Amino acid sequence: MPSSVRSRARERNSVLGRPEFMSLNHQPLCSGGGPAESRGSSRRLGQIKHQTSQQSEEPTDRGSRDRRESTKMPEEDCMQLNPSFKGIAMNSLLAIDICLSKRMGVCAYTSSSWGGCRSMVALLALTGHGITWIIGTIVCLTRSNTLAGQEVLVNLLLALILDVMTVAGVQRLVKRRGPWEMTPSFLDCVAMDVYSFPAAHASRAAMVSKFLLSHLVLAVPLRILLVLWAFLVGMSRVLLGKHHLTDMVCGFALGMLHFSLMETVWLSSNTCQTLISISTLSWSPFF
Numbered sequence: 001m002p003s004s005v006r007s008r009a010r011e012r013n014s015v016l017g018r019p020e021f022m023s024l025n026h027q028p029l030c031s032g033g034g035p036a037e038s039r040g041s042s043r044r045l046g047q048i049k050h051q052t053s054q055q056s057e058e059p060t061d062r063g064s065r066d067r068r069e070s071t072k073m074p075e076e077d078c079m080q081l082n083p084s085f086k087g088i089a090m091n092s093l094l095a096i097d098i099c100l101s102k103r104m105g106v107c108a109y110t111s112s113s114w115g116g117c118r119s120m121v122a123l124l125a126l127t128g129h130g131i132t133w134i135i136g137t138i139v140c141l142t143r144s145n146t147l148a149g150q151e152v153l154v155n156l157l158l159a160l161i162l163d164v165m166t167v168a169g170v171q172r173l174v175k176r177r178g179p180w181e182m183t184p185s186f187l188d189c190v191a192m193d194v195y196s197f198p199a200a201h202a203s204r205a206a207m208v209s210k211f212l213l214s215h216l217v218l219a220v221p222l223r224i225l226l227v228l229w230a231f232l233v234g235m236s237r238v239l240l241g242k243h244h245l246t247d248m249v250c251g252f253a254l255g256m257l258h259f260s261l262m263e264t265v266w267l268s269s270n271t272c273q274t275l276i277s278i279s280t281l282s283w284s285p286f287f
Contacts, residue, residue, distance in 0.1 A: 101179040101244040108180045108241030121236045128201040128233035130164045130191040133208060141276075147269050152215050154272040156208075159262040163207055166258065167200040167251075168192035180241035199243040199251030202234035206255030211262070 106114035107121045114121075126132060137160060141153040168191075176197040184194045193200040209230040213223060234248045243251075267275075 097244050097246045098179060101238060102241075104238050104245070105180055105241030107239045108182070114239070118240070121239050124232060125201055125236040125240060125242075126187075127229070128205040128208075128236075129187055130160065130193070130200065130204055131187055133204065134160050134164075147273070150276060151267070151269045151272045154275060155262060155267055156211055158267070159207060159211060159258060160204070162262065163204050163255065163258050164191055164200070167198060167203055167254065170198055170254075171195035171200075176244075176247070178242050179244055182241060196243050197247045197250065198254050199234060199237055199247040201237050202230075202243075202248045202251030203255035203258065205230035205233040206252045207258045207262075208255075210256060210259045214259075214263075 106112050107118040109115060110118060112118070134157065137153055137157045141150060141157065144150050144153055171192070171194065174197045175195055178196040188194060191200065209226045212218070212226060218226070230252075234252060237243045238245060238248055
């Protein structure tokens with residue numbers, strides 16, 4: 001036999017000797033029906049029975065699932081879908097609010113696009129600061145000689161204190177940061193105005209303007225200027241990068257709420273005189 005034929009035979013034997021080709025080396029059993037054939041047929045019958053049992057169980061499972069889904073009320077589906085929709089809507093609105101607020105913060109730093117006007121905008125914002133209004137109201141109260149004027153000033157002072165305390169409490173609860181990372185100023189720390197929501201200046205400006213419009217007799221131009229001042233004070237804090245637009249809007253709404261509350265618990269002239277006497281240490285319960 002030639003050497004080439006022997007080498008081919010050896011290669012074929014080595015290939016057939018691998019584990020993956022071991023089944024090819026076994027000779028098929030004769031059709032006489034040996035034990036191997038009977039085992040294979042029994043295995044096939046067992047597999048067929050298992051498959052038929054699974055197919056028979058699947059329709060029952062599907063039927064039970066369909067019954068469960070049909071028994072569900074449409075309100076349950078709505079309860080599962082609505083939170084995700086509300087979450088997406090709220091996140092979208094917040095993203096728009098942050099984007100617009102950052103773009104409107106043109107006076108946030110001296111290097112900003114309107115950085116040269118930053119001192120003027122900061123001065124406008126100072127006119128709506130809580131400390132400024134509380135000190136100014138106390139000075140006017142000490143120089144007022146009429147009972148009507150003292151009544152209005154005492155109620156305005158209480159409204160300012162209510163505004164400062166309420167806004168500070170809400171800010172502590174929410175703890176929302178402004179659109180730009182800034183350190184609160186000394187006056188802001190004294191007035192407890194260290195967070196963004198709600199805008200304290202906007203709340204105070206709205207409350208004071210509505211208060212003065214209701215209790216002072218002013219000409220039409222002065223009324224228009226007072227409303228414009230309140231709006232500009234709220235916008236100044238947005239331009240300075242201290243607050244978001246939604247903070248300003250909620251601040252205006254909170255200021256109107258403070259005015260309505262103060263009108264409900266309005267102190268009379270006698271009560272105001274009693275408070276003035278107590279504050280000046282000249283009050284006596286026997287007279």
